[in-house]
Amino acid sequence: MKALQELVVLDLTRVLAGPYASMMLADFGANVIKIETPDGGDDSRAFGPFAGTESVYFMSLNRNKRSMTLNLKTAEGKQIFIDMVKKADVVLENYRPGTMEKLGLGYDTLKEINPSIIYAACSGFGHTGPYSKKPAYDVIVQGMGGVMSITGQENGEPTRVGASIGDITAGLFAVIGLLTALHHRNQTGEGQKVDVAMLDCQVAILENAIARYLASGKVPTPLGNRHPSITPFEPFKAKDGYVIIAVGNDKLWEKFCNLIGRQELINDERFATNPARTENQRQLKAILDDVFPDKTVDEWLAALDGQGIPSGPLNTVDRVINDPQIKARDMIVETVHSVAGPVKMAGIPIKMSATPGAVENAAPLLGEHTEEILKEMLGLTSEQVAELRGKKAL
Amino acid sequence: MKALQELVVLDLTRVLAGPYASMMLADFGANVIKIETPDGGDDSRAFGPFAGTESVYFMSLNRNKRSMTLNLKTAEGKQIFIDMVKKADVVLENYRPGTMEKLGLGYDTLKEINPSIIYAACSGFGHTGPYSKKPAYDVIVQGMGGVMSITGQENGEPTRVGASIGDITAGLFAVIGLLTALHHRNQTGEGQKVDVAMLDCQVAILENAIARYLASGKVPTPLGNRHPSITPFEPFKAKDGYVIIAVGNDKLWEKFCNLIGRQELINDERFATNPARTENQRQLKAILDDVFPDKTVDEWLAALDGQGIPSGPLNTVDRVINDPQIKARDMIVETVHSVAGPVKMAGIPIKMSATPGAVENAAPLLGEHTEEILKEMLGLTSEQVAELRGKKAL
Structure with a gap:
């Protein structure tokens, strides 16, 4: 048994923050349905490096998920999505704020369709505030949020963190928000919107740098690698x-x-x-x-x-993969992809005694499960699916 | 109404990873009872910088919590803890693995007392594996987990991330594990142990660096601040x-x-x-x-x-605090501490529409709520509390 196995997640996310969040849900058994555009799907399917024709970048973020294509710009595609929302627990998206509203699928619309839906949105700057509609990338929020200004060699240049923590921490906070909302819904039946901004998350992980500045009036600078008060x-x-x-x-x-x-x-x-x-x-x-x-x-x-x-x-990184502790904790796992074959990636860092997570399925091909999902969830026939394909809705 | 308001959390954590996790629970209304040793409590109460006599470091991690003292090395203290476990939902600790067992309070003991308890443990290397019992600090897991090896200027030295992401990401994953376990318990009544290692979390946030290495055979090095494939x-x-x-x-x-x-x-x-x-x-x-x-x-x-x-x-950091978007999103909040007065810190990066979090109370003084909690939770009288104090149990 998995902890989240009954949870139906409609996952509209692309590239990193959102897919990282839905991956965690999928690792614990949620039924994550990755909904992709028919014309190429998630942008990160085209990001290197590749194993043969398949993006390893994409594969390491989309294991344990199923993929269906859906064109939300067609009337039929929109209706399919609305029918799915009626039967889903969670909608997860990381579009720029306003995009879902333009599609006619904003939270205010979806909650009329399903008042208990949990709608989690991950964006660069959030759904409110003066920069809300601006584009953001990891390096921009790492810079604006302050972490670059305190990372680097002493007296050296401000430095970007080599992992995409702008995206990844937003994914983590989004999962926390979504699970918190799920607990509330388990108690009351009420759904809600969870709005997580990458920039806000950068501020939240600054921890004592804010306190240090306010207490001392000294603007924190790159700290180098040493501890400020313990030596060596x-x-x-x-x-x-x-x-x-x-x-x-x-x-x-x-x-x-x-x-x-x-x-x-x-x-x-x-x-x-x-x-x-x-x-x-x-x-x-x-x-x-x-x-x-x-x-x-x-x-x-x-x-x-x-x-x-x-x-x-x-x-x-070569030593990380072979570290005895990291191996003993199953932190490097292998999936066997239907086209690319065996691919290694990071495992699950949350070890649960009663309902452990598992990496069971490799990332899906684009639209690999379209028909399966539409039959299972909406009871469509093969003919109906074919007709939707003819109308470019899938 | 708050999302986690009925949740009783016995919080044995100190310094950073654990307190960061319990702060998130407290921000969403959980009844977080910070249980501290009578002789000084959480070590970070002694960490600078200070506002008067009070640690700003401590204050920025322990808002919204109540503090009670308890000496788990006395028979009476242990019994109080056991009585509290019977009425609690979550035990959260970040001791070195084995410490709770030595106190006679390991998960195997506590689950006999309360089978639905969720026991979340945050440690350097986790509760299994060859390094399990070794001490860890943020800089050690940042180094062992690989993120330092990919952070820094091009051709420069490996660089520690200026924020304590070794601790903080472990805190985030611990909350995700704990809320996932809570969902399972809401469905089935079954509790469990959640074991999160700081080192594992560092591997989990490396994301595509592992894939890049395995696909190319090239060991990733510090990337500098530029994007590997988009310019400028x-x-x-x-x-x-x-x-x-x-x-x-x-x-x-x-x-x-x-x-x-x-x-x-x-x-x-x-x-x-x-x-x-x-x-x-x-x-x-x-x-x-x-x-x-x-x-x-x-x-x-x-x-x-x-x-x-x-x-x-x-x-x-001075500009972060005054950024219009960060201000508009309430990402800098102020608490008024009973001794230190007004103190600013990072706000809550998860914006929930129906059950928003709130920073309502400043961090507690050591043992500020001992009597209140013992009366409320275990029905003790003032005399009984005084007697326990006399026995050095509080």
Whole structure:
């Protein structure tokens, strides 16, 4: 049994934030029906890299979903969608605000059709406010939301986070909103609209940077890789890669100095206490930058671990995939795609004891399940489906 | 009415990942009871910056919660906790795996007491696997999970994301797991354990970096701020800050060249098409680096906006707080703390139409609600509470 197995989700989303959200629902068993335009479908089907003809980008975001095509600009397509809304629990979309209204399918219309529908919308700037209708991309909201201004080497340039956290965090908050609305509906029968803006989510993950600025009046700048108040607590370059150490207190400092054979540093007044080490971080870093290249990452980790000093490798993606903990947690999974064959991707980071999620199906081909879904959900016949195809509604 | 208002959450979490998760529940009306050790409570009460005697760091993560003290190492404290579990819906903790078992309060024990309890645990490496018992910090999981290896300037050093996304994404996934479990319980009455590891969450947000590596065999490196396949799509330095532009197609390119008065670039064979611009990105950047310093950020944004060219400022935190869209979306809110007075922090990024969240109460003082909660939940008298205090159980 899966936690969300009875949940019918009409998924109009494309590219990243929305598909990431519906993927989480699908991983826990929701019946996610990906509704795509007949002319190419989700834009990200055309994004590289490819495995043969199939986009690996698309595949890693659309597993466990079924795909049907539907042309919402035709009268017939619109009617099919409305008939599906009557039987659905959730509508999820990440169009620019106003698009669904232009199609005649805005929340105000859909709630008349099904008052218990949960309508979740993910957009760049949200459905209210002066920038609402403006286009947004991950790099724009990472920039506007402040995270780029605090990411980067010390005194260096503001830096984009290498993963698309502008999109992904919006997808996560959208799922939280949608599940919160689902709980309310389970209690009361009432549906509602959930409006999540990528920009808002960037502000929400800034956490203490806002507090730090308001308390100090100092505008936060890129922090580099070190901890602002604990030292040493950062990556160092070993022979074949970086090792991160987190020497959180003076006892660990003593163990660390013994480990590197530099006992004279333990009581060196520049480094004897954590505040002193933080004050003299540059001098300490210069010393340690000379120490770490002596050994490989694996040698360092074994030695640090033996002393109970918190540490870890700075893994490149090839090492992430082969990390024993990540493997043990099933965080790299494989699907077998009907055209592309076996494709690996990230697994499910939520481990549930009674109703575990599962990656059971590879991403669908465009419209692979159109007929199946229309028969199952609306009781259409093959002839009716063929007729709709003739009218370019599918 | 709030979506989660009947939900009783026993919140044993400290510092960041767990408190971030329980804050989201509290924002939507859950009855979050923050259970803290009597000797100082949540470690982050001692983290700067401070407003007077009170930690602003703590305040920005613990609004809308009540605090009670409880010493789980005393027999009386343990019994109180067990009695509370009988009446609770959720237990949330972010101890190192094994800690709750050592206290005699592991999930296997608690589910005997209340089979419908949802037990959500957030830890560095999760409750299974070879690293399970190891300590983790944000910088360690950012390093091990791969995001640092793809963040940074091109050919530059791997870079920590300036916000604590190691903790925060784990908090987000924990809420998703917990609400998914809640839906299952609403259907069946069955509770369960939800186990979320910070490291797993880092893998889950890598998205297409895994696919890119496996499809190409090339280990992803820091990407800098530009888009790998669209150009120009990055920040440029204006007179008083950075402006981000996202020139997504050739029509926008033509508009952009007209706007900057450089019509000769439109059909320059190095830049006429997006693939050509991407191929010759460095030459193009050198040209645009000379163009942008002519105007201020606000002048550029007005001009770009006038031409419909997607763009935005690279806001520092002071500008984030005053951004018109962020203000219009209530993404900066103020609480009035009983000791520290007014404190601003990030608002709620999920806008719900029927059951909106609200930031109604400032963070609690340590143990501020101990007596109130014990009376309300367990029907204790003032005398019994005093007696428990005498036994150091509170």
